[in-house]
Amino acid sequence: MTQPKRLLLLACVLALGAAALEAPRESAAREHSVQAVAMPADYLLGDIAHYRHETWHWQRVMGVRRSRASVVRRHKSPHYRRWVRNLWRKRAIAHKRKAHRPPHRSQWLCIHRYEGRWNDPSGPYYGGLQMDISFQSRYGGELLRRKGTADNWTPLEQMWVAERAYRAGRGFYPWPNTARYCGLI
Numbered sequence: 001m002t003q004p005k006r007l008l009l010l011a012c013v014l015a016l017g018a019a020a021l022e023a024p025r026e027s028a029a030r031e032h033s034v035q036a037v038a039m040p041a042d043y044l045l046g047d048i049a050h051y052r053h054e055t056w057h058w059q060r061v062m063g064v065r066r067s068r069a070s071v072v073r074r075h076k077s078p079h080y081r082r083w084v085r086n087l088w089r090k091r092a093i094a095h096k097r098k099a100h101r102p103p104h105r106s107q108w109l110c111i112h113r114y115e116g117r118w119n120d121p122s123g124p125y126y127g128g129l130q131m132d133i134s135f136q137s138r139y140g141g142e143l144l145r146r147k148g149t150a151d152n153w154t155p156l157e158q159m160w161v162a163e164r165a166y167r168a169g170r171g172f173y174p175w176p177n178t179a180r181y182c183g184l185i
Contacts, residue, residue, distance in 0.1 A: 044081035048072055051088035058095035060142065061157055063164045067091060099156065104166060108159040110182035111175050118155045126150040127158050135174065139164040
């Protein structure tokens with residue numbers, strides 16, 4: 001076989017191989033576009049539930065009242081469902097951002113520096129802010145029931161429980177020595 005015939009045969013084989021590879025991709029894309037058009041707006045309900053759960057999680061961590069939820073299932077409009085999904089998404093982002101910045105974060109970190117590790121399991125004081133059981137049940141009762149003692153909580157959850165005590169009028173006095181070291185009392 002001559003050189004030009006070989007090149008022509010090779011080009012034909014490559015063209016057929018490329019066409020065979022493109023055919024499934026085109027049909028899959030066509031099926032996907034048909035499914036996207038025919039897909040009901042029910043997938044939005046899952047997104048709404050996810051963002052609502054995330055929003056309520058951060059509200060629970062901060063100890064603030066839960067946002068009310070409306071019944072979206074009876075509204076079939078995908079535009080309305082998208083609007084509700086975007087509303088809950090914005091709420092989830094805003095509450096997560098706020099939860100990651102407790103009001104007295106630097107003060108709690110200073111107190112933690114003189115107390116124990118965040119996962120300190122040795123009683124009668126637990127966690128990085130050394131909270132006893134009565135303190136935990138009073139200001140973080142839901143976390144105590146759900147996760148156990150403060151050594152099982154995240155540092156953020158521990159700071160928000162301490163923040164609840166601070167807001168209840170206790171200030172930094174539950175940590176008298178370390179609060180003095182930090183210049184808080």
